[in-house]
Amino acid sequence: SESAGEGDESRDYDTETQKALEEIDACQNEIDALNEKASEEILKVEQKYNKLRKPFFEKRNELIRKIPNFWVTAFVNHPQISAILDEEEEECLHYLTKVEVEEFEDIKSGYRIKFYFDENPFFDNDILCKEFHLGQSGDPASKSTAIKWKDGMDLTKRHQQPPQQQAKNSRKRPHQPRTFFSWFTDHGDASADDIAEVIKDDMWPNPLQYFLVSDIEVDENGLGDED
Amino acid sequence: SESAGEGDESRDYDTETQKALEEIDACQNEIDALNEKASEEILKVEQKYNKLRKPFFEKRNELIRKIPNFWVTAFVNHPQISAILDEEEEECLHYLTKVEVEEFEDIKSGYRIKFYFDENPFFDNDILCKEFHLGQSGDPASKSTAIKWKDGMDLTKRHQQPPQQQAKNSRKRPHQPRTFFSWFTDHGDASADDIAEVIKDDMWPNPLQYFLVSDIEVDENGLGDED
Ligand SMILES: [Ca+2]
Ligand SMILES: [Ca+2]
Ligand SMILES: [Mg+2]
Ligand SMILES: [Mg+2]
Known part of the structure; x- marks a missing residue:
């Protein structure tokens, strides 16, 4: 940690300046400690509200199950998600x-997105999960369930491009x-996983708005107001 | 506000779907209300710590006054701020x-940066203040003290370019x-005021580290550790 004490690299400040620098350093340490306490308290508030929101998210998921094709409709209506859905994938997402x-308990360390599937002609997994966590280096890393694709x-x-063409561009990743x-x-x-962020910060907080829009544009009036 | 009730724009969902949509909408309203309460609590934590930090920032400012050229040195050592300091401005910042x-009491609505000057050969103001606030439209706007420059x-x-050249490029802003x-x-x-953000979020939280570095690069060891 930073200190204004004397040491190898200390420059020649006059005594008064040196004393003031040490006192500034002490002040700075108090400020840093308060910043840390503030972060901890904010984390606790976020954890508390994650717990309070949870039963509503669970209730919402039960209700969503009653609506045929809710998620595939919401995904198809979402501008950024629909942009990466090809036809067969859209078919697959009907399941x-x-x-x-879910944010991890300590929030800052990461989150996971879980996709639950019915029996389907594409793969054998019931749940596909993509997870983001801070590695030991402090950089975010992701991993995801290995998909057990059915034959073909x-x-x-x-x-993917045909193997021949891939070989030609072997030093670049094939355009995909x-x-x-x-x-x-x-x-x-x-x-920089923009799709994961869109699912976490835009789709998950309110999928209903994307289910309800028929066009790509979000209709702010939804289904029509009651009064 | 959004509701899944029937209305002009309502589509023809079957009764069960319609009921589920209304219940999802109700769930969503509970989630929104919790989000709002969470934001309010986080704001209170931030306000509390702003108050707790304040005496340390004031103490720090008193100590900084004892050190000749503290701020101009910190500014000159800061990579982004030094990049916009010309020679005469650097001279001016010796004062x-x-x-x-200061963040505004409700934090989200804005903040101000105040620069206090000694009597100096450049202008008559004692304080120059640049302030950022959310306008009625919700977009950030800024204003700053009119500087009373001394003659010349x-x-x-x-x-600025000579008037002739300015006239030529009259449709563009002159390159400056x-x-x-x-x-x-x-x-x-x-x-997108990057300099204001750098002062608020990087310089202000810890100016000592910029005062102490002699090069453009921040020396993580500062003045040398005491133990
Ligand atoms: Ca040190
Ligand atoms: Ca509505
Ligand atoms: Mg569901
Ligand atoms: Mg000062």
């Missing part, structure tokens, strides 16, 4: 019955349009 | 005795290198 976003159904393989499952399985830059 | 950053000392006029006082007097895009 998506539940979405959950691997949707991440539909957009970004799709939902290529997003899900990509961990190249977890610190 | 800067105190800096204060207006530092914002040093970098960005300087400290052109920053101070510019209110063109308050939502």
